[in-house]
Amino acid sequence: MKPAMSSNRLDIRPAPGLMDTLDEQPLDPMLMVLHLLRSDPRPNKIDLGIGVYRDNTGCTPILQAVKSAERHLVETQTSKDYLSPEGDAGFVAALAPIVLGDGIGGETIWGMQTPGGTGALRLAAALLHRTNPECRVWIGTPGYVNHAMLMQAAGLEVVDHPFFDKPSQTLLFDAMMSALHEVRRGDAIVLQSGCHNPTGVEFSHDQWRDLAAFLNDRGVVPVIDMAYQGLGAGLDEDAWGLRHVLDHVPEALVCVSGSKNFGLYRDRVGALWVQGTNAGSVRRARTNLNLMARTLWSMPPDHGAAVVRTILDTPALAAQWRAELETMRLRIAGLRHDLATAVPEFETVKTQSGMFSLLPLDRDQVTWLRIEHGIYMVESGRINIAGLNEGNLPVFANALRSVL
């Protein structure tokens, strides 16, 4: 007779493990849209959800300048040896004038490569926490969902302040400034320069001036995020606020993404600059950033940054990239104009810029658009303008009118 062991074994239930202590997490709202979109069999569904640029055929193209730079790299690259936690210094040097302009530089500002804008934000948060664990980070609402999560991931406390009123589509500058009166010296604030995600609104030059003076006066460190440079009003204009703030505060962190304006989303291209009061403080920040990058991702991926460096260091490719970026920018501006003309109730879409607008729709209207018309957007009403095209814009406009 066989021992009863085998059946006993079946009876043994494993004790709860570490993973059993975890709470189930909700899907990110963006991934939720993607999931629903992918399981919708309707051929004419319209994707205005995920934040990637699309051309008139609905594709997210690889830029010609990128293709040429990649060919050049394949032919000439001789090693895939490690670089360093700081990444490709040539990439940072080539990008600096585009981001910072010609007037900002010297030994009180220093930059490094990061895995995307997300990496730059995460590292900026880690640095803030290291300099001042009590630092609270002010973030405007509605804002980019990942900002708060990234700051909290580094152990920082997040405080909301008003930024935008969805029903009236207005930037709440006065309400924001009055909320900011509660800041403490050493707090930080996340600001987006150009093409605000999710609202598409931008501070006026006067508002940037007031804000910079206030931050300087109250000792608040700006963390300036620029993820869509060149897709709003142009490369220099989108960076106007960023450059003005850097000129008027002693310390700041600048987080940049190359995902959208170089179309290098999956290659994870980004950079972080730190501005300090003197060369010594920037050097100290640099050594700390190196150490922290080492424990977060060790070294950033090389390929995308090498592509950007190659483009910017080759005058013909740089000119081609600027032209391709301008084509994307103008297409988005044209779609904004066409949508506002087709649905005059949403005429503010025309005054906003960049890839996103936060339409004054409630959750029921968004759900209705999805179920009845196969139109996908984030639950908040955020749409990716670049998801529109000649074919689907009239369909979207009709559907919008039907829910108003």
Ligand SMILES: Cc1ncc(COP(=O)(O)O)c(C=O)c1O
């Ligand atoms: C406002 C903002 N900041 C940062 C990022 C992060 O960009 P990346 O994909 O380069 O990490 C995004 C991406 O959507 C964004 O919208």
